[in-house]
Amino acid sequence: MIKVNFKDPAIWLATWFGCGLMKPGPGTWGTIGALPFGILLLAFGGVPFLVLAIIGVSVLGYWAAGRFERQSGEHDSGAIVIDEVAGMWVALLPTALNIPLVVAAFILFRFFDILKPWPISWADKKLPGAFGVMADDIIAGIFVALLIVGARLAGLG
Numbered sequence: 001m002i003k004v005n006f007k008d009p010a011i012w013l014a015t016w017f018g019c020g021l022m023k024p025g026p027g028t029w030g031t032i033g034a035l036p037f038g039i040l041l042l043a044f045g046g047v048p049f050l051v052l053a054i055i056g057v058s059v060l061g062y063w064a065a066g067r068f069e070r071q072s073g074e075h076d077s078g079a080i081v082i083d084e085v086a087g088m089w090v091a092l093l094p095t096a097l098n099i100p101l102v103v104a105a106f107i108l109f110r111f112f113d114i115l116k117p118w119p120i121s122w123a124d125k126k127l128p129g130a131f132g133v134m135a136d137d138i139i140a141g142i143f144v145a146l147l148i149v150g151a152r153l154a155g156l157g
Contacts, residue, residue: 002021002072002074002077002079003071003072003073004068004071004072005071008067008071010063010064010067010068011064011067011068011071013060013061013064013082014061014064014065014067014068014079014080014081014082015030015068015079015080015081015082016030016033016034016081016082016084016085017033019032019033019081020077020078020079020080020081021079026078026079026081027078027081027084027110027113027114028110029081030081030082030083030084030085031081031084031085031087031088031106031109031110031113033081033085034084034085034088034089035088035092035102035106037085037089038050038053038085038088038089038092039092039097039102041053041089042092042093042095042097043097047093050089050092050093051093053089054086054089054090054093057082057085057086057089058086058134058138060082061082061083061085061086061130061133061134062130062131062134063130064080064082065080065082065083065129065130065133065134066129066130068080069129069130069133075129075132075133076124076132076133080133082134083133083134083136083137083138084109084113084137086134086137086138086141087109087113087137087138087139087140087141088105088106088109088141089141090138090141090142090144090145091105091106091108091109091140091141091144091145091148092105093145094145094148094149094152095148095157096152096157098157100157101148101151101152101157104148104151104157105144105145105148108143108144108147108148109140109141109144112140112143112144113136113137113140116136116140119139120136120139120140120143121136123135123136123139124136
């Protein structure tokens with residue numbers, strides 16, 4: 001059992017309102033929990049609004065992940081999934097809400113987040129504290145966004 005204060009709003013943000021507490025695969029549940037919010041932000045505010053939301057959730061994520069880590073004594077707990085939220089939202093940026101591209105972004109994001117190729121693995125292992133927690137998923141989201149851009153330029157979406 002995770003030893004944190006569930007009355008602390010930072011804990012609920014870090015776990016993306018409890019998604020990170022779901023088993024198995026809390027990272028996948030966090031990514032699923034990120035999708036409807038990201039899609040709505042993109043649909044109603046466009047790319048600029050989603051970019052602002054990514055910046056906001058990243059700043060909040062840094063704060064919330066740090067508080068979670070201090071309370072639990074555990075670095076990068078699987079229950080912290082606000083990093084998946086930021087990364088998935090980055091991956092959504094170039095999809096233009098094209099459903100096959102949104103699905104591809106989800107699958108590719110989970111692939112990169114789980115396998116952690118370089119430099120994602122470097123960020124995961126070398127960057128300290130909450131910054132490292134957030135950075136590896138944002139980098140994974142950037143990888144996916146670049147792949148989606150490439151797919152669109154190739155006429156695949």
